[in-house]
Amino acid sequence: xxSKMKESDPILEVENLxxxxxxxxxxxxxxxxxxxxxxxxxMGRNGCGKSTLSKIIAxxxxxxxxxxxxxxxxxxxxxxxxxxxxxxxxxxxxQYPIEIPGVSNLEFLRVSTNARRKFLNKEELDTFxxxxxxKEKLEIVKMDHAFLxxxxxxxxxxxxxxxxxxxxxxxxxxxxxxxxxxxxxxxIDALRIVASGIKKISNAKTGIILITHYQRLLDEIxxxxxxxxxxxxxxxxxxxxxxxxxxxxxxxxxxxxxxET
Amino acid sequence: MVNxxxxxxxxxxxxxxxxxxxxxxxxxxxxxxxxIIRLISQKKEEPKFLLDFRLKAFKKWQKMKxxxxxxxxxxxxxxxxxxxxxxxxxxxxxSSLDEVDPKLLETFxxxxxxxxxxxxxxxxxxxxxxxxxxxxxxxxxxLAEHGVIFCSISExxxxxxxxIEKYLGTVVPASDNYFAxxxxxxxxxxxxxxxxxxxxxxxxxxxxxxxxxxxxxxxxRTLIIAEESSSVSYLxxxxxxxxxxxxxxAAVVELIALDDASIKYSTVxxxxxxxxxxxxxxxxxxxxxxKCLGKRSKISWSQVETGSAITWKYPxxxxxxxxxxxxxxxxxxxxxxxxxxxxxxxxxxxxxTKSTIVSKGISAGNSKNSYRGLVKxxxxxxxxxxxxxxxxxxxxxxxxxxxxxxxxxxxxxxxxEHEASTCRISEDQLFYLQSRGIEFEExxxxxxxxxxxxxxxQLPMEFAAEADKLLSLKLEGSVG
Numbered sequence: 001x002x003s004k005m006k007e008s009d010p011i012l013e014v015e016n017l018x019x020x021x022x023x024x025x026x027x028x029x030x031x032x033x034x035x036x037x038x039x040x041x042x043m044g045r046n047g048c049g050k051s052t053l054s055k056i057i058a059x060x061x062x063x064x065x066x067x068x069x070x071x072x073x074x075x076x077x078x079x080x081x082x083x084x085x086x087x088x089x090x091x092x093x094x095q096y097p098i099e100i101p102g103v104s105n106l107e108f109l110r111v112s113t114n115a116r117r118k119f120l121n122k123e124e125l126d127t128f129x130x131x132x133x134x135k136e137k138l139e140i141v142k143m144d145h146a147f148l149x150x151x152x153x154x155x156x157x158x159x160x161x162x163x164x165x166x167x168x169x170x171x172x173x174x175x176x177x178x179x180x181x182x183x184x185x186x187x188i189d190a191l192r193i194v195a196s197g198i199k200k201i202s203n204a205k206t207g208i209i210l211i212t213h214y215q216r217l218l219d220e221i222x223x224x225x226x227x228x229x230x231x232x233x234x235x236x237x238x239x240x241x242x243x244x245x246x247x248x249x250x251x252x253x254x255x256x257x258x259x260e261t
Numbered sequence: 262m263v264n265x266x267x268x269x270x271x272x273x274x275x276x277x278x279x280x281x282x283x284x285x286x287x288x289x290x291x292x293x294x295x296x297i298i299r300l301i302s303q304k305k306e307e308p309k310f311l312l313d314f315r316l317k318a319f320k321k322w323q324k325m326k327x328x329x330x331x332x333x334x335x336x337x338x339x340x341x342x343x344x345x346x347x348x349x350x351x352x353x354x355x356s357s358l359d360e361v362d363p364k365l366l367e368t369f370x371x372x373x374x375x376x377x378x379x380x381x382x383x384x385x386x387x388x389x390x391x392x393x394x395x396x397x398x399x400x401x402x403x404l405a406e407h408g409v410i411f412c413s414i415s416e417x418x419x420x421x422x423x424x425i426e427k428y429l430g431t432v433v434p435a436s437d438n439y440f441a442x443x444x445x446x447x448x449x450x451x452x453x454x455x456x457x458x459x460x461x462x463x464x465x466x467x468x469x470x471x472x473x474x475x476x477x478x479x480x481x482r483t484l485i486i487a488e489e490s491s492s493v494s495y496l497x498x499x500x501x502x503x504x505x506x507x508x509x510x511a512a513v514v515e516l517i518a519l520d521d522a523s524i525k526y527s528t529v530x531x532x533x534x535x536x537x538x539x540x541x542x543x544x545x546x547x548x549x550x551x552k553c554l555g556k557r558s559k560i561s562w563s564q565v566e567t568g569s570a571i572t573w574k575y576p577x578x579x580x581x582x583x584x585x586x587x588x589x590x591x592x593x594x595x596x597x598x599x600x601x602x603x604x605x606x607x608x609x610x611x612x613x614t615k616s617t618i619v620s621k622g623i624s625a626g627n628s629k630n631s632y633r634g635l636v637k638x639x640x641x642x643x644x645x646x647x648x649x650x651x652x653x654x655x656x657x658x659x660x661x662x663x664x665x666x667x668x669x670x671x672x673x674x675x676x677x678e679h680e681a682s683t684c685r686i687s688e689d690q691l692f693y694l695q696s697r698g699i700e701f702e703e704x705x706x707x708x709x710x711x712x713x714x715x716x717x718x719q720l721p722m723e724f725a726a727e728a729d730k731l732l733s734l735k736l737e738g739s740v741g
């Protein structure tokens with residue numbers, strides 16, 4: 001599917017990746033390549049390994065890579081710390097954004113943005129300049145300024161948490177964003193805001209991986225490729241119509257693919 | 262699997278105040294008896310009432326037993342093996358700062374407390390105490406213009422004997438506890454503050470306590486009196502060199518607030534804590550208490566306790582005046598083999614009195630960190646309220662955190678509310694911050710600061726920044 005000639009180099013290459021936690025294998029040889037401008041969707045039942053894949057790409061310490069490589073902009077990043085990956089332009093949108101009591105959202109966003117800017121050799125922003133920048137980005141996710149003075153994700157509703165994730169993505173301007181079930185727990189209006197935010201932030205130079213259960217996000221953001229995962233493997237890859245077929249026939253339909261492979 | 266080891270590495274503390282000033286000192290012989298007390302009193306040219314106060318306290322102390330109810334583990338203190346008076350040698354009478362030994366000025370410079378006219382802090386008046394004596398007090402003339410008295414307690418004994426005689430020992434009586442009795446017998450120096458009626462003190466006042474000598478104890482005594490409708494914000498900082506022996510620090514602080522007066526007392530305590538094996542460090546056994554004597558008076562304690570091998574300290578409020586207010590905001594960080602037993606007592610005596618307690622304990626390494634507090638509603642404290650919140654954060658799996666809240670109410674028409682929680686820095690929180698490009702150490706430090714936010718918000722601005730920095734420093738590994 002991805003063998004056709006591409007004009008530029010890939011952003012992310014996951015090559016035959018296997019990983020385990022507590023000696024329990026979770027990923028069993030996953031390969032995905034994302035080129036600039038591409039949107040990939042990963043679908044699959046709960047527990048198939050899609051969230052794990054996203055965490056491993058972001059560098060979560062609980063998982064051990066037992067085989068294979070993750071390459072970002074051509075460099076192997078298997079042993080990089082999570083903060084190094086983030087600074088260099090990998091973004092993970094959390095399925096369940098974490099609450100950090102007492103840490104103001106504004107300060108968190110500023111420190112985080114500056115860490116990325118430092119990596120890019122851009123000037124770090126003081127409180128005033130950052131206020132300006134963040135105001136502009138708040139528009140994208142239609143968030144109120146009052147969110148900034150609250151503690152990170154604390155007391156946020158499910159939708160607010162997800163919008164806060166997209167706000168972070170907007171500030172960090174990643175090369176690749178892996179969005180783990182960003183659509184779950186959103187009502188239809190919030191889903192539209194989040195989807196349009198993602199579209200505004202991404203461009204021809206960035207890549208996106210959407211992890212989702214539902215077609216409704218993919219109606220808003222049309223993927224170039226759809227991958228179906230099962231038991232730690234990608235069992236089928238297709239174009240956007242694969243998601244529609246999946247919606248129609250359910251995951252039971254995909255069980256046949258496992259038998260085929 | 263959680264990065265416990267990493268977290269532990271991060272919490273390693275560099276102590277940058279551990280140097281010793283090489284200076285000629287005048288020390289008296291080790292040991293404690295009536296003659297020693299007479300000698301201290303004589304050196305300080307004290308009036309008879311004070312010598313009597315000391316001797317009476319000493320007699321009481323001799324009959325008392327060192328308290329062990331806090332369950333702190335330490336080698337028995339040999340009170341005869343301590344020097345009770347140690348002072349840097351300098352000219353008898355110093356008329357200006359120019360005559361202060363440059364080594365002393367240099368010491369305070371190094372501690373970030375410049376004293377000379379050119380370099381002194383512009384918005385804070387400082388009383389600098391070195392071992393047993395006060396070296397200098399800045400901004401005295403400016404404060405005097407407002408009628409504010411800010412000087413060492415030794416000077417106050419000479420120049421304001423009436424105030425000392427009237428108030429000394431009225432909040433913390435000599436017989437209050439073992440260490441208060443000891444202090445009352447041998448106290449050497451400390452600060453004295455008097456704010457006259459109706460005066461809002463034009464700048465923050467602060468005392469900086471420096472222990473330099475390894476074999477002498479420090480027994481300072483602070484007395485603050487706020488007359489009707491006056492207010493003052495007072496800051497206190499402390500450091501000591503790194504010795505492999507333990508040094509005893511037994512201070513007494515007394516605050517008195519009259520009608521509509523308010524006193525805010527903030528401490529950043531960073532005495533040497535001992536090394537990783539628990540060798541050395543200060544024994545910080547301190548009695549601090551404020552008396553809200555007047556109607557609508559207010560006393561607020563805020564403290565950031567990061568140092569000392571052992572801390573035993575319960576800044577308290579006696580709420581006598583109707584509608585008086587007591588507050589206690591505390592952050593206590595312990596690491597390695599440090600032990601902290603700290604909290605407060607809010608004694609509601611008058612009607613419609615109000616108190617707030619917010620305590621944040623962070624325990625790392627093999628340390629032991631306890632909150633111990635008492636809220637008491639007396640028979641006349643009708644319509645009074647208390648709110649207490651005690652939170653503990655554990656770093657690593659060897660540290661311990663305890664909360665001992667004692668509540669006594671002698672009548673039904675009052676409210677007491679207590680909340681407590683214990684948390685741990687979770688791997689998921691760390692990963693979340695890291696996945697946003699924030700370095701591991703900064704992530705830990707951010708979360709600890711966040712945990713302490715409610716208390717930091719109560720500190721004077723410069724102090725809050727310093728406290729935040731101090732915690733980060735303690736959490737920063739060898740980077741500091």
